[in-house]
Amino acid sequence: MKAVQFSDHGGRDVLEYGEFPDPDIGPDEVLVDVKAASLNHLDIWTRRGLPGLDLEMPHIPGSDMAGVVTEVGDRVTRFEAGDRVALLAGVADGGDEFSRKGDPTLAPDYRVIGEHMRGVHAEFAAVPEANLVPVPEDVPWEVAGSAPLVLQTAWRMLIHRGELRPGEKVLVLGASGGVGHAAVQIADYAGAEVYATASTEEKLEYARECGADHVINYEAESFSKKVYEMTDGRGVDMVVDHIGEETYKDSLRSLTKGGRIVTCGATTGPDPGAGLNYIFWNQLSVIGSTMATPGQADEVLELVWDGTFEPRIRETLPMSEISRAHELIEERQGFGKVVVIPDSEL
Known part of the structure; x- marks a missing residue:
């Protein structure tokens, strides 16, 4: 597959869009064919290198995306191939704090997909089942791929x-x-x-x-x-x-x-x-405050899916123009979210 990636921290010149090994899914994970993704300011900080951040290189950034399930792990029960899904990027491993009833944001091991671990600015992404929410058929990919985190x-x-x-x-x-x-x-x-x-x-x-x-x-x-x-x-x-x-x-x-x-x-x-x-x-x-619990995310996303809230899109770009996408965020150009789409989807 092709993915946005960087092998060193630095300016926008460290970004590239190129070949990357296809992801393998674990028993609790789902493979998603990414249709739209978006940037957040944390993508800038991750690229520059936050103090104490220890990433496996090359790193794929990205904490927002939506797409179609293509494969599910053996223990996955909430999704099946063909489902439309969007990402909730916060992860806390193990125990009740990783359940949809707890508050994973308060867990000692709380991490964010794309910031502390491999992200989703790619053609395909392997994501824990608990970090996905269903997306209604009538919701555009750009909306589903840019709303959840903010x-x-x-x-x-x-x-x-x-x-x-x-x-x-x-x-x-x-x-x-x-x-x-x-x-x-x-x-x-x-x-x-x-x-x-x-x-x-x-x-x-x-x-x-x-x-x-x-x-x-x-x-x-x-x-x-x-x-x-x-x-x-x-x-x-x-x-x-x-x-x-x-x-x-x-x-x-x-x-x-x-x-x-x-x-x-x-x-x-x-x-x-x-x-x-x-x-x-x-x-x-x-x-x-940081991110939200799954239940809180469900509350607000219902109001996105019904049109009450609308993520404003300042620009939609192919992933191959990821440097320009980072520039829009970094230089505060425009209003709202920047969306990136895999070149294969254009």
């Missing part, structure tokens, strides 16, 4: 970890990215008053289309000062911040007393300084 991440952040309530004010930073544009839609669905930041007027207009009530161009003005002005000095109840060092202090300043930050990432760095003076004086909470 929608489940944003859903858990806002609904389960952040406990967002109707009527609250929520600020979503980086609303043009995958998690950001998902969070805007979810906050609007939950009945919140939604504030969103982006870097261009075009991106801000897309954020409005996704459900933002108020938008802020963070390149033109301080978002915390603008939030203070827009809320008559009150601040917002929740900030969705997946950016990190560059935004953290302004995120704290944007909160009302008793407010909370929910975070699932730190793309500009992990060590912004605690801001303890803001936290204790204003009685703020900083809440971490």
Whole structure:
């Protein structure tokens, strides 16, 4: 088969799309003929090389995909050849924490397909049965291959970890990215008053289309000062911040007393300084979140399959143009998700 791969960490020049051995499936695994996949920011970090990341090289990246089951292992019971499926990338080996009733994200051995282990940006992927969900016949491959990671991440952040309530004010930073544009839609669905930041007027207009009530161009003005002005000095109840060092202090300043930050990432760095003076004086909470449980993913994906939520696609490319796909994410070009399709499917 052909697959996206790299043998060394580095810039986009380490990426190639070429021959790779066909995957073998284990007794609990399913072989999927990949029809569409998509990128997330973690693909950039994996390619660059996260501290402590120890990958088998060459590595296939990718944590989102959808396709058709072609073969199942001896112990697989939920799927059979011909089924349409999509990936849930979080893996925790063994015990109740790997069941669909537990919370694998809290397991000590929690890993992510594509980040800590071989990914799915390839013509075929061998995936544990527990990491697949069925996809209805009427759902386009681009939607199924780009929705799961960002929608489940944003859903858990806002609904389960952040406990967002109707009527609250929520600020979503980086609303043009995958998690950001998902969070805007979810906050609007939950009945919140939604504030969103982006870097261009075009991106801000897309954020409005996704459900933002108020938008802020963070390149033109301080978002915390603008939030203070827009809320008559009150601040917002929740900030969705997946950016990190560059935004953290302004995120704290944007909160009302008793407010909370929910975070699932730190793309500009992990060590912004605690801001303890803001936290204790204003009685703020900083809440971490990552991915979702299978049950939480099922909740939000039902709302994707019925059209309530829609992953916006900024561009669809053949996998052979993977360097361009990484550039779109890395340089923050466009709004929403970048989809890649095996060249053999085009």
